Amino acid sequence: MTRSSRFQSHETVYAWLMSAPALIGLFLFVALPLFGGVYWSFTNKRLISPLPTKYIGLQNYQNLLGLQIIRLQPEIDEATGEAQKDLEGRPVYPRTRTIVRGNPVYEGYREWFTTDVLGGRFVVIARDPTFLRSLINTFTFVLVIVPGQGGLALIMALLVNQRLRGRYVFRTIYFSPVVTSMAVLAIVWTFLYNPDQGLINRFLNAITFGRLQPDWLVSADSALLAIIILSAWQAAGFQMVIFLAGLQGIPQALYEAAQIDGGNTWQQFRHVTIPQLRNTTIFVIISTTILAFRLFTQVDVMTKGGPQDSTVTVIYHAVDTGFRQQKIGYGSAVTVLFFVLVVTIALIQRALLKSDVEVD
């Protein structure tokens, strides 16, 4: 096993030569843009601009995250000195725009939403309400799709893992959307989701006798749900195959032991399958979470972030500002925040899922 130091230096030369192409590629196209993005996020850089790029400190980040809550005071009736009431006896509030416009402290802010809580009216104003909305939409998407799609994938894996006739056919069918491009599927599903003529509402109409006719992509209430369903449909087959590999790795002897102990199917699932699938499940959760945070294609093709920002996502906002509006500095700041967010979530998930020791 011992090799001379001369040989080792020879090995070192080969090692660097063989590593060089990939390392140069990773440096130029991953590391450099990553650092470039961080750098430009502190500037007002634009893609094409006559003005020189200027260092503007944290301004992009302040614009992204700028948020204030104002408690509105009811209008006072000048004659009586009491709060004005409308016909139904509710206090009358001034319009948000007059307040925001009139006060230099609120310059650059726009109304995000207004809410009546704790006996008063509060206005939440933000410098970039769309970005904050994109954070909420992205988190909603992740929180629904990770358990939803994972659960569906597990059910499918359990079904096709049985020794049933035709199981390979079913496996193939469930996996087939995975090999199809999302951009193509998003267009096809836009047609399916058409509220009046689309196949989905025709079908829902037939089985619910017209009671269930969502507006899908057209309505702010259902657009994100429509995108979630399409996304789960497209990718569940991928996780199914990973679960299937996990299931096939479980030693058959464990099930036999459980049968000898008199365990029924449910008990076998609960006490053999679930604990044995632990690592697979952790992997599926972490990888689906990261993929889900990157939601872009479906939104860009189907809704362009609408209606009323209800489907705008973090990456969509980054592309919209950094590319379409050519505000490189601002778009870079969005992607830097996105990167920090994804890494933080991945680390938290890893710590949480791996720390709680297996209980048997």
Place this chain on the structure above:
Amino acid sequence: MAARIAEEAELKARRKRSRGNSRRSVTLALDYAIMIALAVFFLFPIVFMVVSSFKPEKLIFDDLKTIVWAFIPREVTFENFTSVFRRVPFGRFMFNSTFIVLATVSAGLVINSMVAFALARLRWKGKIIVLSLIITLSIVPLDAIVVPLLVLVNEFPWIDGSIGWLDTLHVQIIPFIADAFSIFLFYQFFIGIPRDFDEAAYIDGASPFAVYRRIIVPLSRPVFATVAILQALFLWSSYLWPLMATRGEDSRPLTVGITSFYGQDVKWAQILAFASMITIPVLILFLLFQKWFVQSVAATGLKG
């Protein structure tokens, strides 16, 4: 061994079956009912797309009124397909997509496996640092760097002396050849190959490159297939980067080709014909090499 276990399980199952035959057949029927319902759910959009692409536009909307007819091609026309060819350079899009995937995947297989070989099987200073750098870079999602990457490639020089890579094929190829996740998959496979093979070759005076070329690569076909399929799937579907980096039709891939076609003029019959022409070839490839597809996907999870 596995066969015996399977046999025993079968025997046990049969014994059980005779005990609770009716209950068993109810569960079986239920399983099939769920599996068929799921199959319908996963198939209907694709079947609807393909069937409708052969119908005249008006008939698609008429047939939607009765769900069943929507899946039956009672009138077959190829006009939608010819219209697509008339309106856009479909062949060009198809060539671009195929070329981008093949070039990126084949170059990637070479350079990513070489660095993985150096990391997994050679002894050199700096190895640990390089390995940890690559693992760190593998968490960087492409989406997190597209905006600055666009600025950079816009200022990169090309071999013909021009500045800026936008609107070319190579802007869709070169940035994606080196891939940290592919390196990681190769590394995990290479590290598991017994050392004896290379030691023997080194004693015979082989160079590290010869060991890589003649011993490691031939032993590693499965991981090459895995990386190739995963990368091809990812590249074939890529949308965000080509959307940003290409303007004209000459360098556009199919994904951006169809979305801009969809944006121009909504003629559903033609759009569905376009979509079918993109989807069917890939589905055929998938059916032919199904085992490899499934194994590749399974491999991402095994050691994650």
